[in-house]
Amino acid sequence: MVAYNALDVHILHMPFWHFPEALSLRKSSFQGKIDDVMTLNGNYPRSHFIQQLQLAVDPFLTPVAEQELIRLKSLFFDFFVPIPSSQGPLSPETLLQRDSIDFIFGAPGSGKTTLRLALEAQSRSVITPTITIAYIFSERSPQLTREEHLQLLLQSVAVDLVIHLIERFDPLDPPNEQQIKALRTQVETGGALLQRVLQAIVEGIESQSLDPDWGIAHYWERLGKVPVRYVEGSKALGEFLAQLISEPSDRVPIGMEGIEAALRTARLWGVARMVILVDAVDTINLPANRLLDSLIPLFHLLRELKYPLVFKFFLPIELLDSIQQYLRPAALPSDINLIIIKWNEQWQTELLRQRLRAATFPKGPRYTSIDQLAVPGLDLSAKLIAASRGSPRKLLQLVNRLFTIHAERSPRQAQVLLTTEDWEQLQREMEEQKS
Amino acid sequence: MSEDHPFFIDRPRVLEKIRDWIYNPAGETQRGNRRVLSLVGPPGSGKTTLLKHLAANPPHNIKTMALPHPSAFLSGDSIPEDSARQILGEVFGILPDPHATPTAIAQNWVKEQCDYNPHLIPVFLADGYDEISPSQARVYSHKILEALISRECTRLIVAHREDIGLGSLTLRLQQHVLNLNEFEDIDREFAFKQFEHLAKTHGGSAVTEIELWMKTFNEYRWENPLLNELLFEKAWDANGKTLNPPNATTIEQIVAESVTRSGRFPRLNEKQIRYLYSLAELDETWSGDTAADKLNISNFYLDEDIRGLFGCGLIIEIPGSIEHRLARGFRGLLRETRNKRRVEP
Numbered sequence: 189m190v191a192y193n194a195l196d197v198h199i200l201h202m203p204f205w206h207f208p209e210a211l212s213l214r215k216s217s218f219q220g221k222i223d224d225v226m227t228l229n230g231n232y233p234r235s236h237f238i239q240q241l242q243l244a245v246d247p248f249l250t251p252v253a254e255q256e257l258i259r260l261k262s263l264f265f266d267f268f269v270p271i272p273s274s275q276g277p278l279s280p281e282t283l284l285q286r287d288s289i290d291f292i293f294g295a296p297g298s299g300k301t302t303l304r305l306a307l308e309a310q311s312r313s314v315i316t317p318t319i320t321i322a323y324i325f326s327e328r329s330p331q332l333t334r335e336e337h338l339q340l341l342l343q344s345v346a347v348d349l350v351i352h353l354i355e356r357f358d359p360l361d362p363p364n365e366q367q368i369k370a371l372r373t374q375v376e377t378g379g380a381l382l383q384r385v386l387q388a389i390v391e392g393i394e395s396q397s398l399d400p401d402w403g404i405a406h407y408w409e410r411l412g413k414v415p416v417r418y419v420e421g422s423k424a425l426g427e428f429l430a431q432l433i434s435e436p437s438d439r440v441p442i443g444m445e446g447i448e449a450a451l452r453t454a455r456l457w458g459v460a461r462m463v464i465l466v467d468a469v470d471t472i473n474l475p476a477n478r479l480l481d482s483l484i485p486l487f488h489l490l491r492e493l494k495y496p497l498v499f500k501f502f503l504p505i506e507l508l509d510s511i512q513q514y515l516r517p518a519a520l521p522s523d524i525n526l527i528i529i530k531w532n533e534q535w536q537t538e539l540l541r542q543r544l545r546a547a548t549f550p551k552g553p554r555y556t557s558i559d560q561l562a563v564p565g566l567d568l569s570a571k572l573i574a575a576s577r578g579s580p581r582k583l584l585q586l587v588n589r590l591f592t593i594h595a596e597r598s599p600r601q602a603q604v605l606l607t608t609e610d611w612e613q614l615q616r617e618m619e620e621q622k623s
Numbered sequence: 624m625s626e627d628h629p630f631f632i633d634r635p636r637v638l639e640k641i642r643d644w645i646y647n648p649a650g651e652t653q654r655g656n657r658r659v660l661s662l663v664g665p666p667g668s669g670k671t672t673l674l675k676h677l678a679a680n681p682p683h684n685i686k687t688m689a690l691p692h693p694s695a696f697l698s699g700d701s702i703p704e705d706s707a708r709q710i711l712g713e714v715f716g717i718l719p720d721p722h723a724t725p726t727a728i729a730q731n732w733v734k735e736q737c738d739y740n741p742h743l744i745p746v747f748l749a750d751g752y753d754e755i756s757p758s759q760a761r762v763y764s765h766k767i768l769e770a771l772i773s774r775e776c777t778r779l780i781v782a783h784r785e786d787i788g789l790g791s792l793t794l795r796l797q798q799h800v801l802n803l804n805e806f807e808d809i810d811r812e813f814a815f816k817q818f819e820h821l822a823k824t825h826g827g828s829a830v831t832e833i834e835l836w837m838k839t840f841n842e843y844r845w846e847n848p849l850l851n852e853l854l855f856e857k858a859w860d861a862n863g864k865t866l867n868p869p870n871a872t873t874i875e876q877i878v879a880e881s882v883t884r885s886g887r888f889p890r891l892n893e894k895q896i897r898y899l900y901s902l903a904e905l906d907e908t909w910s911g912d913t914a915a916d917k918l919n920i921s922n923f924y925l926d927e928d929i930r931g932l933f934g935c936g937l938i939i940e941i942p943g944s945i946e947h948r949l950a951r952g953f954r955g956l957l958r959e960t961r962n963k964r965r966v967e968p
Contacts, residue, residue, distance in 0.1 A: 241925075242925065262792045265792055265795070265796070266792075266795065281649075281656070281657075309792065309796060310796055313792070313793040313796040313797060314656075314658075314772065314773060314774070314775065314793070314797065315734075315773050315774055315775075316775055358727070358730060358731055358734060359723065359724075359727045360720060360723055360727055360728070360730075360731040361731060361734065400701075400762070401761060401762075401765060402765075403765075416792055416793060416796075417765070417769050417791070417792065417793040418726070418765035418766060418769055418791075420724060420726045420727060420766075422724060422727060550757060550786060550787055550788065551786070551930060551934050552930070553924035553925055553930060554786070554924060554933055554940055554947075555924055556940065556944070556945050557945045559945070560911055560923075560924050560945065564912050604922070604925065605922065
């Protein structure tokens with residue numbers, strides 16, 4: 189049995205403050221953009237190039253979702269485009285509404301984690317009877333048994349349930365004793381880090397030192413969550429949170445009993461449905477058979493964890509065949525959807541377009557294509573998309589490298605636009621990499 | 624259109640789309656509810672008029688509530704609680720809790736509406752969003768607008784220019800964009816009504832035989848309500864209250880004045896006017912490269928004067944394309960002016 193403590197949750201949720209570069213960034217979205225230009229890890233030629241293009245933020249600096257989220261925070265979501273798949277473009281809203289167990293497969297960098305983060309943001313942006321729970325399944329996690337999965341799931345449910353319910357707090361219609369008592373149990377289940385964050389919020393409210401843009405929501409960053417909307421730090425909320433952390437519960441239920449307790453708490457607070465997002469991040473080095481072995485105990489649990497728990501899996505494409513074979517004999521309680529992320533030229537063009545649009549100052553240039561950043565006739569978009577071979581991450585990495593090549597070629601560029609020579613150097617590097 | 628004008632609705636299709644969206648914000652694409660409607664279009668495209676019409680003529684089972692101009696809530700980059708409480712009290716028709724914050728009042732009112740009056744759809748109408756600074760827009764969005772859409776029964780319509788984004792992730796996640804540029808031009812019948820109204824406003828009730836007047840006033844355009852009004856007023860005033868076609872100089876003034884009328888935008892400079900005339904000679908849509916060649920500039924997107932024309936809505940992006948065009952009405956007007964200049968002494 190693995191001992192679960194706050195440190196485990198800390199690692200699994202990858203808090204932003206684990207990453208030193210996150211410290212230099214501001215919370216507010218637009219100020220964040222401006223700061224971003226100034227703090228490109230000391231990459232001055234590159235930042236100079238971005239300034240020359242009059243972009244407010246470098247849209248290609250961090251092609252990996254987790255890094256990008258750390259760098260850009262809520263601006264990250266402005267880069268989002270629906271993820272194209274075997275079932276058409278996947279939108280967060282549609283996936284959230286479906287009761288089926290969805291298995292979403294994709295190659296590394298195809299957008300699985302981006303989609304999962306977008307689902308979380310979507311569900312927290314408005315108060316509905318559905319909430320999302322992120323269940324992060326990392327290669328850093330040991331091989332988990334059914335019971336260990338259950339315990340880790342319980343903790344994940346508690347953390348996200350507490351966040352959702354705090355965000356729903358209404359000072360003019362405060363919760364009753366029964367609701368508070370039930371939630372207090374979840375706070376304990378959530379672990380020491382969650383309790384410390386709640387304590388910090390109480391102190392922040394008392395000292396009136398909350399973030400003006402996000403209120404208390406910016407504290408969620410310490411739990412690895414992005415603030416999605418302004419959550420007011422009222423005095424009544426401070427008193428409510430103090431109640432949640434000051435009095436320990438009589439007994440914290442574990443195992444299936446714990447899940448039942450979480451569902452009861454959710455119902456008491458008007459939450460009717462929980463969508464569990466199982467994201468196998470960082471499993472690129474884990475052989476498919478070992479990852480499957482880790483997942484099988486969780487699949488066994490699915491037979492017991494029925495509606496209102498709805499599962500969505502985000503898995504590497506290598507697992508598709510194994511999962512298909514495994515699921516045949518395994519009778520799962522809901523409809524099953526196997527979805528494969530598939531990018532094409534149209535959506536990759538849209539991906540670049542959306543990044544350029546989102547990176548633009550309100551009064552800045554109206555870029556809609558990489559071709560507008562290049563000398564006429566270079567046809568750069570088509571070349572980059574062809575070289576990316578259908579991988580959005582590869583595409584972003586290529587543009588990222590191209591920007592750096594251009595910036596370093598002449599630190600104070602007389603030629604602002606990307607040139608044929610830049611592209612040829614990128615081609616040479618790609619060839620070298622191949623050989 | 625100025626404040627005292629009645630509410631002309633020139634685009635029945637747009638209004639129909641808005642009504643459909645209010646009743647079914649998920650639309651036909653099953654994308655989930657998108658309860659924030661961004662009504663976007665350049666200045667003079669009729670956004671404010673549409674909002675006023677909706678406020679005065681709410682569809683069945685809809686409670687439309689016009690929010691005051693955002694500046695009424697704001698003092699610098701903050702929202703003073705006392706005045707905001709009072710404003711929200713007036714908007715909701717309640718006596719607000721004097722100890723509650725404006726955000727809490729809005730959230731609570733919305734919650735009660737959604738819980739206890741589920742058949743009535745509250746629709747909030749927000750104009751003036753593009754007239755405040757980005758930091759003000761962020762505060763206004765976070766503390767007021769987000770609260771108004773915190774429950775599923777409400778809707779929010781925000782009128783703004785396409786290039787001014789919504790300063791809130793929550794609003795953007797709920798956003799459905801209705802771009803007035805994607806709809807048909809204003810119809811001729813509407814232009815007649817507007818003309819009739821303007822003539823009566825300016826000349827009293829003696830104006831009759833509108834169609835005949837329209838024929839006389841044969842330069843009258845109908846693509847853009849703001850241009851219509853300016854053109855009419857210029858023609859009327861310049862010709863001693865006799866309606867004759869305005870001359871090229873008058874039209875040039877109109878082009879320059881149209882975007883500066885409300886004081887929201889910087890006045891166009893000579894170079895920008897010259898660019899507009901050149902762009903009007905291209906096909907209706909054109910790419911940045913084509914335009915740069917025509918204007919003899921190195922890069923269309925980096926040119927400051929071009930950005931100014933984007934900024935005031937005279938150059939319009941074609942959604943999903945790298946092409947652009949001039950705002951409705953301006954291209955024809957500029958081409959006619961150029962032709963007139965050629966024949967005028």
